[in-house]
Every structure is written in C-alpha cells, then in structure tokens.
Amino acid sequence: MWETSMTRADIDIPKHNPCAQCGTPIAKPDWIEPGEGRVSYLWTCRACGYRFEAVAIFDSSSIEHPPLAA
Numbered sequence: 001m002w003e004t005s006m007t008r009a010d011i012d013i014p015k016h017n018p019c020a021q022c023g024t025p026i027a028k029p030d031w032i033e034p035g036e037g038r039v040s041y042l043w044t045c046r047a048c049g050y051r052f053e054a055v056a057i058f059d060s061s062s063i064e065h066p067p068l069a070a
Contacts, residue, residue, distance in 0.1 A: 014054075017043060021050035029054075 013032065016025040024047040031042035041054045 014041065017041075017054065019043070019045035019048060019050055020052045021045060022048040024048065 013028060015028055017029070018025055020043075022045060024045055026043050026045055029041040030044050031040075033040045033042075037058050039056045039058075041056070042051070043054065044051045
C-alpha cells in the first residue's frame with residue numbers, strides 16, 4: 001500500500017544498476033518500497049546470486065504532505 005504522497009508514476013525506477021558484489025548490470029529491482037522521504041530498492045544479481053538493498057533519500061523540502069482536513 002502506498003501511504004505517502006508518491007504514486008507509482010512519481011518513482012523513477014533505476015535500470016541496469018551494477019551488482020554491489022560483481023558489477024554485472026541488473027535490469028531492474030525485484031522490489032520497490034516507497035517511504036516517508038525515501039524509496040528502497042531490493043536487487044538480486046542473476047550472475048552471482050548476491051542480494052542487496054539500495055535506498056534513495058530525498059530532501060525533506062521536496063516531500064509534499066496532503067492536507068490534514070478537507
């Protein structure tokens with residue numbers, strides 16, 4: 001469930017990220033999880049089997065909060 005003001009269309013999906021172990025490019029992340037001011041990406045390298053997480057952290061001024069009341 002997307003509980004932040006980000007939508008799926010707002011998230012840039014990184015492509016061809018190099019494996020943190022062997023450097024082989026990975027086509028796309030296995031899992032994307034947005035959070036408050038951040039997006040986490042789970043990567044799995046098909047070449048060496050290494051799994052790792054990368055986190056993108058956004059400037060707090062760029063986060064838009066929805067109004068608390070209508």
